[in-house]
Amino acid sequence: MKKIIGLSFILFSGITLSGCSAIAENSLEKTGNGSIKLLTPTITTKDNQLEFMTEGIDENKVTFIFVANKKVFEQKIKNDESYKLNIKGIKDAHRTDYKPKVQLLQTKDDTENGDMVNFKQVRYTVEKD
Numbered sequence: 001m002k003k004i005i006g007l008s009f010i011l012f013s014g015i016t017l018s019g020c021s022a023i024a025e026n027s028l029e030k031t032g033n034g035s036i037k038l039l040t041p042t043i044t045t046k047d048n049q050l051e052f053m054t055e056g057i058d059e060n061k062v063t064f065i066f067v068a069n070k071k072v073f074e075q076k077i078k079n080d081e082s083y084k085l086n087i088k089g090i091k092d093a094h095r096t097d098y099k100p101k102v103q104l105l106q107t108k109d110d111t112e113n114g115d116m117v118n119f120k121q122v123r124y125t126v127e128k129d
Contacts, residue, residue, distance in 0.1 A: 034058070036104045036120045039082055044127050048088035050102060054079050057118065062110040066103040068092040071112070099123040 034056035043050065050067065057063065057079055065073035065085065069092075072085050085102070087093040093100055106118035 034079075034104075034118055034120065036102065036122050038102060038122050038124050041122075041124045042127060043087075043094075043124065044129050045094045045096070046129055048086060050085045050087055050124065051082055052085065052102065052122075053082045054104065057104070058106055061106045061118075064105040064107075064112055066105070068095075068100055074112075094126050096126050096128055099125060
């Protein structure tokens, strides 16, 4: 009886662990290889724009960009072209006690709630005037 319980536990554990590794592999396949480069990585508390450029991003998909967790950009973009983000009035975009970040997101179906296929983030620093 103990052998049957032990074998059942080993079999159940093996099935569970193999299922988890398949989930991890699927999520890795959805991450893209593109990059986002901030052309203004350091700003002051008086600056209101960040400039960025991308490489290797799918140009056929809508790109969503967030600054301090607020969506500031939603459109198709072209690689190797610079874009400017207005950060005026965004709460926490100019905080100096942590490193703010810019997040780039593309999804499979061009909606913000779709399955994620590309996610990148870059941090910028803010200097006091």
